[in-house]
Amino acid sequence: MTALSATTILTRAPDVPSRPVEGKGVLVNLESGHYFSLNVTGQFIWSRLDGKQDLGEVAAAVAAAFEVTREEALDDTLALAIELLREGLVDVIRAE
């Protein structure tokens, strides 16, 4: 699997319909038939995986929104990004 870092750029995979509900999120992977729920932080991160912002920028937004340190926010962002990548819910736009 691709190693992820603060400079990695991810985008939501095209065949993954999603819907936010009161700050949380629901995603469906049509390939696997699996569906997923995201908590508030997860949905915040998911909504920013737009193929433009790198994970460092996403983490900075997390840190500002949830009042945690940049390091904590980056750890959480990377942890979620690894799960999303493993489940085929995101595509890598820039790997380094």
Place this chain on the structure above:
Amino acid sequence: MTDARLHMSVLSRSAYVRSDEGRFLSAIREAFPHLEASPRPEASSRPETPAERGAPPRSDTASLPAFGNSDTPRTLAYRYTVDRKSDLFVDSLGTPIAHSQDFNLYHWKKSFVVSAGVRSFAQCFWEDARVEVTVHPDDREDDWVVAHRLFFLPLLEWMRREGYYPLHASGFEVAGKTILVSGPSGSGKSTSSLAALAAGAPFLTDDTLFVSRDREGKLVLNPFPEPIKIGRESARWFPRWREDFVERHGKFSLPDSRLPGGGRMANCSPGLLLFPSFSREKVTRFEPMARPEAMVRLLPQSAIPSTSDVLQSHMDLLGDFVEASDPYFFRFAEDVPDLMTHLDRLVRSKERSN
């Protein structure tokens, strides 16, 4: 730590997989007179089924072809297998079950194909509003294959493309408020329906409804007229219909002609959304549920995998529907005769809190 979490479940079509006998045929024929069975096409014009083109016998999503439109049949989402002997329907992302038949949805040229094994299939041409159904002679006596696989699933997909999104729920009205009870088969939907009817409540639907939008964009709940079906255990609560129930394969069915009052409501708006589970307690209870959890619970009762754009529209509408509803856990106890009293109390307390 912010603790970002991803929780995974399996989107199963088992919510709509049941062993009913011809239950949808009359309703479908009435609602869609242009649906006609066609003669079996010549082999050259018939789409090759996955089994015929050498698809793997195991239901292994990783080894199936990628989803997409093309001139060759492709698996739309994933295969699942149904065990008809045990009447227990299992999503087969993992292991196929013995005595089972495969079922596939896939695109072929400009059509959408629902195949039941290698023998019988429905080919849907959305642009022409036409479905061609081919039933193998060996399947002709199998009402479930014909009614469910070859008619009901194409119908659901068709309705979605027309802006009517299916929801596996019963619906009725209490104190002027719509009550929907959503859950898998055997969870208490029909018992709730009959309790409502017995109390004279306006009745919408027993098992399936379609959510749509009117011209102003407001959400509308539309009934799907089919007989109420209830298990033997639950039927004992309703002795008034003992003579009216039609028994078949251990299920009791109450035809529309036996519905008391004015029959069904034409449609209604979202209200309370209840997710039942049987409780060992003596008294039925309701507890508020967060809307995101309601969305997660509703998804497998509503959204059959489809193309990405159809499912995205479905999820958008479902999200709006959940946000317009008040969801509750419905701890269903043995006090069925008191159910409407409990619901009336719930509706009135909800109105007071608003």
